[in-house]
Amino acid sequence: MELEMEKVMRFMGRYSLGRDNGMGSLHFLRIKIPGGVITSEYFKGIAELSREYGRGYAEITDRQDIQLHWIEGDDALDIFERLEKMGFTTDMCGQAFPGAGHGDVRNIVGCPLSGVNKDELIDGYPVIKELTRFFTGNEDFLDLPKKFKFSISGCMYNCTRAEINDMAFIPVVHDGEIGFTVLAGGGAGKTLPGPTLAKPLRVFLSQEEVFDVAVATVEIFRDHGNRESKAKARFKYLLDQIGVNGLRNMIEKKLGRKLEDYHGDVSREWIEHTGVGEQKDERYYVCVPLIGGKLSSDIMEWYAGLAEEYGTGDLRLTTFQNLIIVNVEDKEGLLKELGKEGVVLKGIIPKWTAVGCASDFCGKTKEYHSKEIVRDIVEHLETSYPNIFVNQDFKIGVSGCPNNCGYSVIASVGLEGRLIRVNGSVKQGYDIYLRGKLENGSIGRRVAEGVPAENVVNVLNKLLEQYKIKLKNESEIRFVDFLEKLSDTEIKKLVEVT
Amino acid sequence: MQEPKLERKSEGEYTLDVRGQTCPFPQILSQLALEKLREGSILEVITDNPPSARDVPIALRKKGYEVEVKKSNGQWHIVVKK
Numbered sequence: 345m346e347l348e349m350e351k352v353m354r355f356m357g358r359y360s361l362g363r364d365n366g367m368g369s370l371h372f373l374r375i376k377i378p379g380g381v382i383t384s385e386y387f388k389g390i391a392e393l394s395r396e397y398g399r400g401y402a403e404i405t406d407r408q409d410i411q412l413h414w415i416e417g418d419d420a421l422d423i424f425e426r427l428e429k430m431g432f433t434t435d436m437c438g439q440a441f442p443g444a445g446h447g448d449v450r451n452i453v454g455c456p457l458s459g460v461n462k463d464e465l466i467d468g469y470p471v472i473k474e475l476t477r478f479f480t481g482n483e484d485f486l487d488l489p490k491k492f493k494f495s496i497s498g499c500m501y502n503c504t505r506a507e508i509n510d511m512a513f514i515p516v517v518h519d520g521e522i523g524f525t526v527l528a529g530g531g532a533g534k535t536l537p538g539p540t541l542a543k544p545l546r547v548f549l550s551q552e553e554v555f556d557v558a559v560a561t562v563e564i565f566r567d568h569g570n571r572e573s574k575a576k577a578r579f580k581y582l583l584d585q586i587g588v589n590g591l592r593n594m595i596e597k598k599l600g601r602k603l604e605d606y607h608g609d610v611s612r613e614w615i616e617h618t619g620v621g622e623q624k625d626e627r628y629y630v631c632v633p634l635i636g637g638k639l640s641s642d643i644m645e646w647y648a649g650l651a652e653e654y655g656t657g658d659l660r661l662t663t664f665q666n667l668i669i670v671n672v673e674d675k676e677g678l679l680k681e682l683g684k685e686g687v688v689l690k691g692i693i694p695k696w697t698a699v700g701c702a703s704d705f706c707g708k709t710k711e712y713h714s715k716e717i718v719r720d721i722v723e724h725l726e727t728s729y730p731n732i733f734v735n736q737d738f739k740i741g742v743s744g745c746p747n748n749c750g751y752s753v754i755a756s757v758g759l760e761g762r763l764i765r766v767n768g769s770v771k772q773g774y775d776i777y778l779r780g781k782l783e784n785g786s787i788g789r790r791v792a793e794g795v796p797a798e799n800v801v802n803v804l805n806k807l808l809e810q811y812k813i814k815l816k817n818e819s820e821i822r823f824v825d826f827l828e829k830l831s832d833t834e835i836k837k838l839v840e841v842t
Numbered sequence: 843m844q845e846p847k848l849e850r851k852s853e854g855e856y857t858l859d860v861r862g863q864t865c866p867f868p869q870i871l872s873q874l875a876l877e878k879l880r881e882g883s884i885l886e887v888i889t890d891n892p893p894s895a896r897d898v899p900i901a902l903r904k905k906g907y908e909v910e911v912k913k914s915n916g917q918w919h920i921v922v923k924k
């Protein structure tokens with residue numbers, strides 16, 4: 345018997361809903377915004393969807409998507425139809441299947457200032473668009489062993505966390521030519537071989553070569569990735585088995601030619617484009633810090649309106665879950681408008697760089713969820729250490745579980761949720777990780793297990809107080825360097841819960 | 843992509859195989875199928891996607907259908923009476 349399928353089939357392979365398990369929500373909708381580039385018109389369009397179907401709530405994810413919750417299956421086709429008109433698709437959310445497979449190419453992240461950034465060597469956005477077009481709904485790439493994450497950025501800074509992507513293209517100058525080099529096999533999650541920073545492939549690519557190398561890599565992953573179990577199915581596991589040289593040989597074989605060598609430096613400073621900055625065309629960008637990427641439909645419309653009034657109606661989403669209005673001429677006017685509503689673009693850098701996952705909706709945390717902890721830590725830093733972190737950053741990453749969507753293991757101070765037993769009842773706890781970093785990268789070290797959630801800010805405060813004392817003698821020392829220098833015994837004493 | 847098929851097993855009994863499909867498609871396809879069937883028919887929806895196994899029965903019960911769920915060999919058989 346035939347079902348009237350045209351309308352349904354049209355959306356299959358390009359749209360899906362993900363599973364929520366908390367806050368009374370059953371489904372989330374993760375809208376891919378390639379490179380985080382969006383117009384005010386579509387930002388308002390998504391705000392409307394949020395108002396009509398998602399209780400007026402939205403969040404920016406750490407992969408520059410916009411995520412809505414409380415989506416009913418019955419409304420999905422209408423929502424998909426409206427997204428299709430805007431040219432957006434969603435993640436395919438096949439991760440709930442028990443085995444490997446059903447993996448897709450996730451939203452491709454890029455420098456949120458691509459095209460206007462005065463610190464960029466190349467504009468990475470055109471190839472992001474080209475690859476997104478190629479992979480979207482492409483049946484040959486809808487059943488990868490697991491999801492695949494690309495970062496393509498032409499920015500001189502590491503504003504996309506290149507090292508925790510399956511493959512990252514980063515800009516370099518080689519023999520006077522500007523192009524990309526490649527990092528491969530990163531991933532912050534617990535799947536085998538555990539949290540891993542991507543390794544250099546030691547190749548130099550012209551801009552024109554990026555597309556072919558990206559497609560060849562996903563084909564290799566599709567055809568050679570492990571499908572025995574979910575734990576072994578990510579690309580980083582395959583890379584661990586074949587090595588970077590093995591991967592390079594396979595790519596070259598597919599392309600039918602050798603790639604050029606590149607042995608230069610690949611480490612760049614991990615930053616967010618915070619506050620107000622000048623663009624290459626002498627206009628300005630204004631980056632608004634959003635704690636945990638949280639937005640409401642009203643606020644989205646307000647920002648969209650400001651982007652139209654003070655800019656060219658162009659907005660950007662960042663991997664730190666913030667929002668940027670670009671192409672601003674009257675920056676003072678915009679800052680005044682923002683200030684009227686209490687949005688202040690001065691202050692501590694961690695309010696832009698702290699990241700928290702959606703553990704509340706995910707259902708992995710019982711109480712005191714990731715985004716709430718981020719909010720409280722940032723408030724504490726602003727109240728108790730207002731002057732220290734204005735000029736220096738340290739990364740705070742909070743995840744509800746070892747899947748590490750809030751990248752606890754690469755943060756200077758990372759928290760990873762786990763449920764603990766206190767006097768016979770189950771409560772929310774967090775493991776504490778210290779000293780993760782991407783510059784000459786290292787994975788953070790777990791220094792405490794199952795700290796009761798309500799004590800987490802106090803524990804962090806003990807570290808900060810010690811740091812403040814240290815600053816009296818060594819006025820130049822940064823918090824991250826202070827953490828590096830602590831001995832194991834000192835750490836143990838400081839993170840002990842009394 | 844393979845088009846999910848609604849198959850007649852016997853008089854008044856049908857099977858809808860939506861294995862490999864993610865939310866919301868198993869729910870939407872089940873509803874489309876039920877619209878086609880006569881009162882009193884039985885529809886067995888087969889899924890291997892855990893979120894769909896949770897959500898399809900919730901959505902169909904909300905619409906007033908009688909629903910029973912059995913799990914075997916890593917897949918769910920959602921039996922719906924129209």
Ligand code: SF4
Pocket residue numbers: 701702703706707708709743744745746747748749750
């Ligand atoms: S880290 Fe865990 S709790 Fe947080 S969003 Fe990812 S899966 Fe959910």
